[in-house]
Amino acid sequence: SFLFxxxxxxxxxxxxxxxxxxxxxxxxxxxxxxxxxxxxxxxKLMLGFYGINLVNEETxxxxxxxxxxxxxxxxxxxxxxxxxxxxxxxxxxxxxxxDYQVHLVKFFLTETLVEETLPNVKRSALDYFLFTVRxxxxxxxxxxxAWQHFKPQSSFVWGPHDKxxxxx
Numbered sequence: 742s743f744l745f746x747x748x749x750x751x752x753x754x755x756x757x758x759x760x761x762x763x764x765x766x767x768x769x770x771x772x773x774x775x776x777x778x779x780x781x782x783x784x785k786l787m788l789g790f791y792g793i794n795l796v797n798e799e800t801x802x803x804x805x806x807x808x809x810x811x812x813x814x815x816x817x818x819x820x821x822x823x824x825x826x827x828x829x830x831x832x833x834x835x836x837x838x839x840d841y842q843v844h845l846v847k848f849f850l851t852e853t854l855v856e857e858t859l860p861n862v863k864r865s866a867l868d869y870f871l872f873t874v875r876x877x878x879x880x881x882x883x884x885x886x887a888w889q890h891f892k893p894q895s896s897f898v899w900g901p902h903d904k905x906x907x908x909x
Contacts (some may be wrong), residue, residue: 787829789806813852813858826870827865830870839876842879850890876908888900
């Protein structure tokens with residue numbers, strides 16, 4: 742339940758006792774340097790748990806951590822992590838870290854579709870992670886990226902193939 746306090750949302754999660762955030766609370770959080778610093782520390786902590794490093798705090802750019810191999814094994818074995826990642830992605834959007842959302846989703850798309858290191862995360866990355874991205878334009882770019890790397894491409898169901906082929 743510590744995740745509910747670190748990454749609060751305006752919607753109900755799996756814990757029915759967790760309090761939902763209000764828009765006023767979100768605005769207050771976003772204005773507080775202390776809260777935002779704590780939020781960023783929590784994000785880095787969770788990334789570390791998943792075997793990921795935040796390379797650039799300005800952009801949200803990510804890379805595999807040194808211990809990625811063992812941490813990815815954990816991600817592949819326990820699907821409850823996918824719910825947690827979805828929550829973190831939604832919270833990043835609430836807190837104004839929309840660029841971070843894009844980098845995290847692209848990281849998982851790359852690891853699942855290109856590197857094929859996280860086969861058990863692939864469905865969540867496509868069904869849930871992708872659709873947490875607030876920017877419609879960035880979401881389209883990510884869907885196109887996923888389509889380009891999905892095998893077989895003819896089985897890709899997350900966007901219309903005719904539009905994906907024409908996408909620039």
